[in-house]
Amino acid sequence: MVKASPIKTYHFMPYKYGxxxxxxxxxxETLKNYVLDRTLHQVSFYEIVFIEEGSGTFSLDGKVMSISPGTIIFISPGQVRRWEIKEKIRGYTLFFEKDFLHLFFSDELFLYRFQYFHQYSHSTDIKIDERSFGKCLELLQEIEREFGQIQNDSNHLIRSVLYQLLIVLNRYYAGIYNVQRDTYIHADFYxxxxxxxxxxxxxxxxxxxTKMLNVSPGFLNKVCRQFSGLTAQQMIHHKLISEIKKELHQNKSAKEICYDFGFSDPSNFNRFFKKFTRTTPQQYRKNI
Structure with missing residues (x-):
């Protein structure tokens, strides 16, 4: 069997503007070195993509989503992605390191408060109407204007606009997937x-x-259901499947992944994977 090539990772350039x-x-469509072909790749930062024109599909950790005008895609660090473009894509991409926000707000859990990042059970894209998409574009263009005249206090202005945009997007996302939109429910969930x-x-x-959090299993399940619609164990399983899929893209055998993830033997690993994906790890890799 031919093994997959290691996936290229792109990192943030913090001193691009001096x-x-x-x-x-x-x-x-014009950003230098931005990957728009079928190459599998990943990024080490957060990214939100806003599609104004074009069509095709975008794959994120094996989940394929359709692209059309008004589509917004949310990408968390380390997710494996690939484009399949039919009609030329135009739009914005906004990307940032977690420290841009969480150091300022003194809250290391800040980005976990939004439903669309680190999401395993729902899709990480939304399609919104023209008016709502236009509101997002207005905020993006405000950030864009500030990049055209960088000043000593620009990071504060940009951060405030980004915060507004993230909240607006969280409301859209929660409305579409019928999940809790309150970003300040019990902190133990975050x-x-x-x-x-x-x-x-x-x-x-x-x-x-529950031992690490010093809470009861019943309480943790209650807050997990309230915010995500899943039990704590279901969230753990979704996370495992997401990470296993990512590993299957890499230069590792299913047997290696099995033991890396703590399964007792390959048959248990295969049963677990097939239960959630309806395919075996070997079949999944072959389909890739």
Whole structure:
């Protein structure tokens, strides 16, 4: 079997404008080195893509979404992606490092408060009407104008506009997928999401997270259902499947991934993967 090539990772360039600025904005069709072909790749930062024109599909961690005018795609660090473009894409891409926001707000859980980032159970794209999309474009163009005249306090102005945009987008997303839009429900839910990102390999039971959070399993399940519609265990399973798919894109065998993720043997690993995807890891990789 021919093994897949390692996926290229793109990193943020903080000094593009001279002084450190952990956010950037550009036109998809003209931004230098922006990947728009079928190459599998990933980024180490957060990105939101706004499609004004064009069609095709965009694959994110194996989930394929259709592209059309009014589509907005939310991408978290490390997600594997690929474009399949039919008609030329035009629009904006907004990308930033987590420190651009969470250091300012003194809240390391800040980006976990939005439903569309680190999302495993719902799609990470939305299609909105022309008026709502226009409101987003107005905010993007305000940021764009500030990039045209960078000043010492530009990062503060840009941060305030980004914060407004993230809240507006969270409302749109919550309305479309019928999920909780309140960004300030019980903090233990956000801590659980953050821990799950960091600890999923060594901790795959609800009990392990309730001990770290010092809460009961019943309480954690209650807040998880309130905000995500899933139990804590379902969230853990969705995270595992998402990460396994990502590994299957890389230069690793299914057997290696099986033991890396703590499964006792390949047959258990295959059953777990097939239960959630209706295909085996080998078939999934072949389809890639």
């Amino acid at each position: 002084t450190e600025l952990l956010l950037d904005l550009g036109r998809i 801590r659980f999401r953050s821990l799950l990102e960091k600890k999923f390999l060594e901790n795959q039971t609800v009990e392990s997270y």
